[in-house]
Amino acid sequence: MRPSFRSKLFLAALATAVPALIVAGLLFADSMRAQTDERIEATLVAEARLAADLLARTPPAAGGALVAVFDEEADRMGGLLDARVTLIGPDGRVLGDSSEPADAVAAMENHATRPELIEARARGLGVARRHSGTLDIEMLYVALPVQHPQIAFVRLALPLSSIGQQLRPIARATLVALALALAGAGFIAWLISGRIGARVAAIAAVARRYAAGDLRPSGLDFGDDELGVVARALDAAVQEVARRLEELDRDHAQMEAMLWGMIEGVIVVDGAGRVRLANEAARGILRLDALPVGRHYLEAIRHPGVSDLISAALGGRVPDALQLTPPRDPSRTVAARAAPVAAGGGAVLVLHDITDLRRADQIRRDFVANISHELRTPLTAIRGYIEALAEPDTSADDRRRFLDIVARHARRMERLVNDLLRLARLEGGQEPLVLSTIDLRSLLDGVVVDVAREVEARHLHVDVRVAEGARTVRADAAKLHDAIRNLLANAVTYSPDGGTITLEAAAADGRVTIAVCDEGPGIPDADLPRIFERFYRVDKSRARDPGGTGLGLAIAKHLVGLHGGEIRAENRAEGGAKFTITL
DSSP: OOOOHHHHHHHHHHHHHHHHHHHHHHHHHHHHHHHHHHHHHHHHHHHHHHHHHHHHTSOOOOTTOHHHHHHHHHHHHHHHHTSEEEEEOTTSOEEEETTSOHHHHTTSOOOTTOHHHHHHHHHSOEEEEEEETTTTEEEEEEEEEOOOSSOOEEEEEEEHHHHHHHHHHHHHHHHHHHHHHHHHHHHHHHHHHHHHHHHHHHHHHHHHHHHTTOOOOOOOOOOSSHHHHHHHHHHHHHHHHHHHHHHHHHHHHHHHHHHHHOSSEEEEEOTTSBEEEEOHHHHHHHTOSSOOTTSBHHHHOOOHHHHHHHHHHHTTOOOOOEEEOOTTOTTOOEEEEEEEOTTTSOEEEEEEEOHHHHHHHHHHHHHHHHHHHHHHHHHHHHHHHHHHHTSTTOOHHHHHHHHHHHHHHHHHHHHHHHHHHHHHHHHTTOSOOOOEEEEHHHHHHHHHHHTHHHHHHTTOEEEEEEOGGGSEEEEOHHHHHHHHHHHHHHHHHHSOTTOEEEEEEEEETTEEEEEEEOOSOOOOGGGGGGTTSTTOOSOTTSOOOTTOOSOHHHHHHHHHHHTTOEEEEEEOTTSSEEEEEEO
C-alpha cells in the first residue's frame, strides 16, 4: 500500500527534525561539558591559588620532619578543598600528599619533570590532564608556585571520573530534553502534515472530479500560501476550460440542431480525408446504412462523382457543382457542391435533393404542353369550320352542321377553362366546405344519372352497392358528388363497350370507403404515382372521350383532400382499374 501524502510529509519533517535535534543536543552536551570543564578547572585554579597563599603564610618546618609536617598540612587542605593536594619542594621532591600516607610520600618519585610543574615554573600556572601513576586514574592537575622557603609548588588534582559524575546529570537532562524535543517535533510535524495533507487531499479530490469530467466549481478555500496560490491558479484554469467547453458544447449543439434541421445533406471532411460531421439528410440522400463519421470518405461515399468533388476541395480548389443520381435510387436527382475549409484544411460537401424540383419542372412543362394541345385542338377545329362557313357555296345543312361542331368545341374549351379555374380555386383554398349528413345511396344514384347518357351510348352497366354501415356520411354533398362523378366519368371513358362499372361504398374502423371499379386496360405500375397529375395521360393511344378536359382526376384528388380524406388508384387482380376514396 502506497503511503499517503500526509505520511510522506510527516516522515520528511521528522527525518529533518531528528538529525537537527540530535546534532543540537550533541552540540549542547559538548558545550555544557566544555563549560563544566572550564568551571571545574577555574575552581581548581582558584583553590590552588588559595592554597598557595595559605602556604606562603605557613612558617617553615623545623628539623628533619618536613614530610610529616607538610603531609599533615596537605591532608588538612585536601579535606577542606575536596581535592588531592600535593606539596612539592624546589628540587621536585614530594613533601606532602593528601592521597598518600606520610611514610609513602617519602617513597614517591620526583615530580620535577611533571608537565604541570614545568609549565608552572615557566608561566606561573600549570594545568595538565594525564594518567596518574600513583593512583592509576586519569586526573586534572593544577600547579602553582608558592612563596615559601621549603615549599616551591602546590599542586591540586581532581579525578576526571568525578568530573564525569558531575556531567552525568547534564547529559541526562540533555537526553530528556532531546527526547521531549523529538516528541514535540513529531507532534507538531503530525499536526502540520495533517493540515497540509488534508488540503492536498481536498485539492486531489477536486482534481479527480475534474479528471472525471465534473468541472463544477469546487468552492474550497485553498489558503493564502504558495499551495493555495497554485491550487487557485489551476482551479481558475480548469474553470476557464470548463467555460470554453460549455461554449463549444453549446455551439456544437446549435450547429447539430441546424444541421439536423436542414433538408440539405452536409458532410464535413478533415484534412486527412476522414468524415468528421454528417447529418441525417446526407445519409438519406446518399442511401447510406449509417452515418459515416470517423471513416474515410472514399470508404463511406461510394460515388465517383462525389469523391472527385471532395478530392478537388481537399486540394484547395472550388469545383463546379455536380448533378448526380444517388446509389440504389436512380429515380432521384441530387445537386452536389464542395468547397475547401480555409482553417485547418478539409472540405465541406453540400447535397441538394432536387428530385421534386425536377419533377415540378417536368410537370410544368407537361402542363404547358398539355394545355397548349388541349386548346389547340378545339381552336384548330373552330378556325377550320369558320373558314368553311365563310365559303359562299356552303349549303344550309352544312352550315348548320358546322355551327354544331363549332359550338361543341366552344363548350369543350369552356369546360376546360372552368376546370382550370376550379383547380386554381381548390389549390388556393378558395372553396370552403359546407358539411352535412348526406344519404350516400342517393348521392351515388345522382352521380349515375349525371353520366347516364354516356353510359347508354357505350351500352355499359353501372352496379351500385352500399353496405349497411355506409348509408350516411358527413361531407360537402356538392363537392363529394363532383369527385365521384369525375371518377365515374373516367371509368366510363376507359371501360370496354358493354362492360360493367361497380360503384360501391363500405365502412370499417369508423371510416367510409367509396370505390369505382372498371373493366378497362388498367394502369401501368410506373404511371400510378402520376395518375392524379393535371393532363397526365397513361397511354396516348387509349381511347378516351374527346370532350374530356384531362383535369377530372386532379380535381377529384383536391376535393377529397379538402375533406381530409385520401384517394388512391390501383389495378384489380381480375383486370381493370380501381379508384378508392376514404373519408
